[in-house]
Amino acid sequence: MHLSDEEKAMYDGRDGPAVQKAMDLLVRYGEALDAERLVETNNVCATITSTTPFQRDFAQAKGGMDAVFSEFSLDSQEVVAIPKFKTFTSHLQLGFDPGQPERMGVSEETVRFYEKSERHAAGLGAQIMNTCTPYQLGNIPTRGEHCAWMESSAVIYCNSVLGARTNTEGRESCGAAMLTGRIPYWGYHLPDHRLATHVVELDVEIESVQDWGLLGYFIGEHVQERVPVVHSRRGIARVPNLPRLKHFGAAASSSGGVEMYHIVGVTPEALTLEQALGGQAPREVLRYGEADRRRTYEKLNTTATSADIQYVMLGCPHYTIEQIWEAAQLLEGRKVHPDCELWIFTPRAIKALADRNGYTRIIEEAGGILMSDSCSAMSRAVPKGTRTVALDSAKQAHYLPAILGIQAWFGTTSECIDAACTGRWTGGLQ
Amino acid sequence: MSAIHVSPAAAPAPVIVIRGRKVVGGVCEGEALVTRDRISGWGGIDPRTGSVIETRHELKGQSFAGKVLVFPGAKGSSGWSAMFHMTRLLNSAPAAFLFNEMTTKMALGAVVTHAPAMTDFDRDPLDCIETGDWVRVDADAGVVEITKRA
Numbered sequence: 001m002h003l004s005d006e007e008k009a010m011y012d013g014r015d016g017p018a019v020q021k022a023m024d025l026l027v028r029y030g031e032a033l034d035a036e037r038l039v040e041t042n043n044v045c046a047t048i049t050s051t052t053p054f055q056r057d058f059a060q061a062k063g064g065m066d067a068v069f070s071e072f073s074l075d076s077q078e079v080v081a082i083p084k085f086k087t088f089t090s091h092l093q094l095g096f097d098p099g100q101p102e103r104m105g106v107s108e109e110t111v112r113f114y115e116k117s118e119r120h121a122a123g124l125g126a127q128i129m130n131t132c133t134p135y136q137l138g139n140i141p142t143r144g145e146h147c148a149w150m151e152s153s154a155v156i157y158c159n160s161v162l163g164a165r166t167n168t169e170g171r172e173s174c175g176a177a178m179l180t181g182r183i184p185y186w187g188y189h190l191p192d193h194r195l196a197t198h199v200v201e202l203d204v205e206i207e208s209v210q211d212w213g214l215l216g217y218f219i220g221e222h223v224q225e226r227v228p229v230v231h232s233r234r235g236i237a238r239v240p241n242l243p244r245l246k247h248f249g250a251a252a253s254s255s256g257g258v259e260m261y262h263i264v265g266v267t268p269e270a271l272t273l274e275q276a277l278g279g280q281a282p283r284e285v286l287r288y289g290e291a292d293r294r295r296t297y298e299k300l301n302t303t304a305t306s307a308d309i310q311y312v313m314l315g316c317p318h319y320t321i322e323q324i325w326e327a328a329q330l331l332e333g334r335k336v337h338p339d340c341e342l343w344i345f346t347p348r349a350i351k352a353l354a355d356r357n358g359y360t361r362i363i364e365e366a367g368g369i370l371m372s373d374s375c376s377a378m379s380r381a382v383p384k385g386t387r388t389v390a391l392d393s394a395k396q397a398h399y400l401p402a403i404l405g406i407q408a409w410f411g412t413t414s415e416c417i418d419a420a421c422t423g424r425w426t427g428g429l430q
Numbered sequence: 431m432s433a434i435h436v437s438p439a440a441a442p443a444p445v446i447v448i449r450g451r452k453v454v455g456g457v458c459e460g461e462a463l464v465t466r467d468r469i470s471g472w473g474g475i476d477p478r479t480g481s482v483i484e485t486r487h488e489l490k491g492q493s494f495a496g497k498v499l500v501f502p503g504a505k506g507s508s509g510w511s512a513m514f515h516m517t518r519l520l521n522s523a524p525a526a527f528l529f530n531e532m533t534t535k536m537a538l539g540a541v542v543t544h545a546p547a548m549t550d551f552d553r554d555p556l557d558c559i560e561t562g563d564w565v566r567v568d569a570d571a572g573v574v575e576i577t578k579r580a
Contacts, residue, residue: 025541032453032537032547047512054516072515075542150508167534170511172542187534225505225533257505257533377473402485403473 001030001184002037010180018083021076022176029173030184039185043141043164044089045134045149046174048073048126049117051095056113065120073175085125085178090134092151093318096381097373099348104374104381125178130373131347133246133318135162143268146189148177152259153250153317153395159260161245163268165189168259188260194269195278196229196262198222203289207238209247210412213394215288216248218296220256222286228252229262229276236265243323250317251394297429300394300410303401304425308339311386312420313376313400314413315345316393321353323413324370328359330417331366337423341383342368345375368420377403390419390427446576448553452569453527453537456546459566460525462559462576463497465489468531471539472509480522498565499524500555503531510535515542526567528555528574548574 003011011023026038050056050068059068063079070076094114096104101111122128129137132151141147141164149155149166158164167187169177177183187193206215219228230236240248240263252258262270270276314327324346336342344363346354351372354360360370376382377399382389388407391397397410409419411427419425467488469475474484480495495517504510517523527540527547540547546569555574559565562579 028454028541029538032541033532033534034451047509054519058519071519072512075515152506152508155508168508169534170508170538170542172511172515173534173538184534225531399473 001027001035003027007038007182016081016083017078018074018080019179021070021074021078021080022179023182025075025172025176026180026182026184030186033184033186035184035186037185038182039146039189040181041146041148041177041183042087042181043139043145043147043149044087044174044177045092045139045147045151045154046089046169046178047092047094047150047171048089048121048175049091049094049114051110051114053110056110059113065117068117069175073171075172082124083179086181087178088127089125089178090127090129090137090139091121092130092134092154093132093375093378094130094373096379097371099373100371103369104379129347129349131318132375133347136318136320137347137349146183148174148183150174152253153246155259156249156253156261157246159188159194160249160262160267165194192278194260195227195280196270196276197226197283198228199273199277199282199285200228200230201285201287202230202232203287204293205237206240208412209244209392211293212240212244212248213251214293214296214300216251217255217300217394217398218288218292219261220252220254220258223256223258225257225259226283227260227262228258229264229270229273231264231273236263239266243320246317246320247393254395254398294429297410300397304388304407304409306388306407307425309388309390309409309419309423309425310340311383311389312340312342312416313345313382313389313391313396314342314416316375316377316391316396318375319344319346319350321350324350324354324359325357326413327417328362330414331368332362334366334421336367336420340420340423342366342420343376344368344370346370346372348372376400380404382406388425390416390425392416443577443580446558446578448551448555448558448574448576449572450528450548450551450574452572453547453549454540454545455570457568457570458525458546459564460496460498462500462561462563462565463489463492463494464500464556464559464561466502466556468502468505470506471504471511471513471535472507474506475513475517477513477516477520477522480517480524493522494524495522496525498526498528498567500528500559502556503529504533504535504539508535511538511542514539518543526565526569528559528567530554530556548572
């Protein structure tokens with residue numbers, strides 16, 4: 001792999017052992033990919049902090065936070081002193097909400113260790129956003145900007161909606177990127193790899209958040225990790241907003257490995273179908289009609305048989321303030337059923353806005369709770385005795401039954417709020 | 431090491447040789463564990479035992495610890511590398527990775543696992559390796575030698 005003079009100097013140790021280890025990992029990783037070179041980046045989204053007892057014991061045995069960063073974020077078995085990050089770095093979601101240890105079933109000790117690692121990461125320059133949606137908190141890369149992001153639902157949003165460029169990175173490559181400002185120039189950093197390979201021709205109108213989730217889930221299953229372009233001969237009647245595209249991308253990257261998509265007339269690299277395809281013929285043209293929509297809905301609801309609901313989780317990916325507003329309006333004046341719990345997840349910075357707007361009070365007065373930093377799939381935490389959950393997220397409905405062995409109903413936000421207030425699932429595809 | 435039983439009268443087990451590209455260097459040998467299903471890291475494996483835990487996965491409940499893992503490639507969450515990184519720390523990592531589809535998840539996961547890894551083969555390893563075959567991987571030379579299970 002070709003290295004610039006600046007990169008060679010970092011590789012040779014000019015900037016100290018941690019930067020040297022970071023370059024060493026990037027070279028091993030770049031050569032594994034068969035990348036020709038690295039590219040500069042100043043935008044990294046990653047997990048950095050420690051939330052597991054294993055990491056706590058590792059820190060105690062091997063030399064504190066530097067030892068944890070060396071092993072888990074740089075793949076270095078030698079403990080190196082970690083300098084301040086070179087890049088703008090956003091912290092992603094965690095394995096629990098540190099503000100709700102009891103509800104999440106984590107010990108005080110684990111939270112204390114986490115808080116220590118949070119202070120360490122913040123001191124190095126990490127923005128403690130603790131969300132799967134950094135683009136909600138001002139990290140909105142511009143079109144063409146090279147990034148190094150983890151979190152599949154954020155990666156697909158970054159590439160597709162914003163037109164910035166990232167592969168699905170991991171904890172170690174992001175750690176190396178923070179210290180060097182470099183990442184392999186491969187995959188979605190290259191213009192040709194961003195072109196659509198599959199056309200999805202719409203035979204139905206796609207309007208609601210639920211519709212976009214169903215379409216995303218359908219597409220992911222069919223194209224796996226390829227690049228789909230969504231096209232409607234009549235044009236997209238209602239331009240999808242942030243919650244719709246957030247849900248669409250999260251669904252497509254769960255049922256398949258989609259990291260980049262186009263919607264003709266909506267996303268920045270698809271002003272026309274021809275532009276999205278780069279003038280080449282698609283490998284396949286899929287159609288999406290009413291029967292496909294219904295089949296996808298049924299697939300997402302296959303695990304559910306019982307109408308008794310013990311848990312309703314909203315906020316996957318993390319809710320926007322608009323979605324919290326909607327949930328608060330649906331809840332106002334009602335009460336969550338005594339046999340059911342309602343947890344809503346959003347970034348803590350947005351929760352501060354919800355507090356100020358009075359939405360948190362409305363949710364809490366109804367008996368629900370607004371949480372942050374995590375979700376049930378990340379934390380594996382659900383209310384005690386949960387057998388069946390109701391969800392408005394296709395991604396969460398994909399993961400929760402597999403991870404926790406519980407049943408899941410997938411429906412609209414309104415159906416989920418009804419389920420929370422009655423303890424019964426009465427939803428169905430309209 | 432599981433023994434390969436060859437009766438004295440039988441001809442020596444045939445050895446198949448395939449060639450590919452080094453992803454992570456090194457030489458090792460071991461028993462093959464083969465699947466046509468892609469593997470998820472986060473939510474797909476248990477690093478304490480090296481077992482596949484995904485519902486409906488062909489290898490569900492089976493451990494790849496110490497085996498030569500032959501599979502199409504990685505899928506799922508960006509936590510793939512972190513989970514396989516843990517298998518190395520918990521001594522449940524595969525002996526080697528042989529795969530067909532290169533992705534960033536797969537490349538980084540193989541790199542941090544420190545196990546020899548290869549891809550871009552002249553013959554599809556899924557067609558010529560079966561679970562239980564004895565496989566010698568020389569990633570530095572780009573050669574895989576397969577001794578069919580007797």
